[in-house]
Amino acid sequence: MDFRRLFGRWDLLIIAFVLVMSAGAWILLAPDTEVEPTTLRVIRLLPGGGSEVVQEISLPAQEDKWLEGPAGGMALRVDGREATVHHAECPRQICVEMGYLRTAGDRSICVPNGLIVELISPEESPYDHILR
Amino acid sequence: MNRGSGIKSAYLLTLATLVLVVASVASFPGCGPQAPEEQTNLVVEDALILGTIVTIRAHAPREPDALRAEVRQVIDDMDTLGCRLSLYCEDSETARVNASAGESVEVSEEFETLLGYALEVAERSGGAFDPTVGPVVELWGFYSGDHRVPDQAEITEALRAVDYRRVELENGRVRIESDMLLDLEALIKGYIADYALERLRERDVTGALVIAGPSSIGALGEAPGGRHWWIGLEHPRDPGTTYAAVELPDGEHISTSGDYQRYFIDQEGIRRSHILDARTGWPAEEIMAATVLSDSSLGADGISTAVMPMQPDDALRLIDGWQGVEGLIIDAQRDIHATDRMDERVEMTRDGL
Numbered sequence: 001m002d003f004r005r006l007f008g009r010w011d012l013l014i015i016a017f018v019l020v021m022s023a024g025a026w027i028l029l030a031p032d033t034e035v036e037p038t039t040l041r042v043i044r045l046l047p048g049g050g051s052e053v054v055q056e057i058s059l060p061a062q063e064d065k066w067l068e069g070p071a072g073g074m075a076l077r078v079d080g081r082e083a084t085v086h087h088a089e090c091p092r093q094i095c096v097e098m099g100y101l102r103t104a105g106d107r108s109i110c111v112p113n114g115l116i117v118e119l120i121s122p123e124e125s126p127y128d129h130i131l132r
Numbered sequence: 133m134n135r136g137s138g139i140k141s142a143y144l145l146t147l148a149t150l151v152l153v154v155a156s157v158a159s160f161p162g163c164g165p166q167a168p169e170e171q172t173n174l175v176v177e178d179a180l181i182l183g184t185i186v187t188i189r190a191h192a193p194r195e196p197d198a199l200r201a202e203v204r205q206v207i208d209d210m211d212t213l214g215c216r217l218s219l220y221c222e223d224s225e226t227a228r229v230n231a232s233a234g235e236s237v238e239v240s241e242e243f244e245t246l247l248g249y250a251l252e253v254a255e256r257s258g259g260a261f262d263p264t265v266g267p268v269v270e271l272w273g274f275y276s277g278d279h280r281v282p283d284q285a286e287i288t289e290a291l292r293a294v295d296y297r298r299v300e301l302e303n304g305r306v307r308i309e310s311d312m313l314l315d316l317e318a319l320i321k322g323y324i325a326d327y328a329l330e331r332l333r334e335r336d337v338t339g340a341l342v343i344a345g346p347s348s349i350g351a352l353g354e355a356p357g358g359r360h361w362w363i364g365l366e367h368p369r370d371p372g373t374t375y376a377a378v379e380l381p382d383g384e385h386i387s388t389s390g391d392y393q394r395y396f397i398d399q400e401g402i403r404r405s406h407i408l409d410a411r412t413g414w415p416a417e418e419i420m421a422a423t424v425l426s427d428s429s430l431g432a433d434g435i436s437t438a439v440m441p442m443q444p445d446d447a448l449r450l451i452d453g454w455q456g457v458e459g460l461i462i463d464a465q466r467d468i469h470a471t472d473r474m475d476e477r478v479e480m481t482r483d484g485l
Contacts, residue, residue, distance in 0.1 A: 043178065045178060045179060045180045045185070047180075050179075050204070051177075051178050051179075091277035094346075094393075094394075097371055097392070098371050098372060099370075099371035099372040100371075100372050101372060102372055102373075106372060109185045109346065111180065111183060111184055111185060114180055116178060116185065126362070126364070126377075127362050127363060127364035127374070127377065128189065128341060128355055128361045128362050128363060129187075129189070129341055129343055129349055129361075129363055129364070130363070130364040130365075130366050130374060131346070131347060131348075131349060131363055131364065131365050131366060131386060131387075131388050131423070132346035132347050132366050132388065132390075132393065
């Protein structure tokens, strides 16, 4: 099929315009698969039930924190919009193995210390929960 | 073809493109027509129960403080029930059965249900899962945290006390033999999660997720906004990233067991998972992760644990034969195996593992 005979110059311009508009609409309206966190929050679980927020850090930030807990505590590093527990004085080291928290909704939990580190954002996270 | 028909074709193409654009935009969440919904408030409550974090995310058309108080009550009830059953509490029913090994002990209806299910999972898994595997778990140091690789003679000796078929459960009474140790921890968190979801349903909560430990989730109703709950599955070797996601509708439960959750690396550099094959006394090593969807958290937890020591094909066959259960297995070579329906439901979020 000879497309140059089928479509005139104006026809091609109209098609190109519609395609560009479509691409623009897609880029503007498609949901993000990852949401950037704006705050890092540390929660301590209380022995008798309930919890309290012990630390809130606005992101981006560059900070090293030592968080005390019944099992000895843990070392938290905040690096821009990411955070990681890079050392913990608890036997199972699950919070260390969690690696970097990057997306809003990511959580690192140290059970013996009763501490939860989580990234939050006013935007909606892509997941309601991440199953380990 | 003359010029008039060329223009007609171009405009038809343009029209079709516009229809596609409108259809695409309408398919984005929040852009299409929606039924009016009742405004709900979401609360998230965490608690330390049986040595793990339990989280409840719940939303309902009530004041946040009132909803939070209700959720806290449910969490307290979970804690009470869990403590009645679990080895974590000194005077639990499991502790009582173990302390009275060799004698028949009266137990509650809840304990009878839990143990009955554990024995069913043991039977259907051909003994790969066994609620009496405790002496071998102890040998590997998974209770104390002092991990070590025992020699085969020690394992063989410990295995003499492992046999679910020697557990007697009848008319509300349980008896284990004097050398045995009962351990239902793999199932208790799922059991109390089911209990919590029942309590939340009775309280007319619009939707809730009960997350018992990092690897078990039960869903009630819908997520805020009227959509299904959306669960990411973490990559077994790249913590903090997901490899797939799945929708969790009302009444469905999902659980993952993996060799990355509790393990140690021995002196030869071999990863030793805390999930043991109760037939051999050695850690599971053919499967890296097993994710199971079921109509209860008890089922999802129990079956995902039970299949871990199996060969991937046997694991998938067991899951496939269980009514209402779907599963996805990542084997040690990082190949993915899934039941047909699971394959249709899971959305991969990255290429390969």
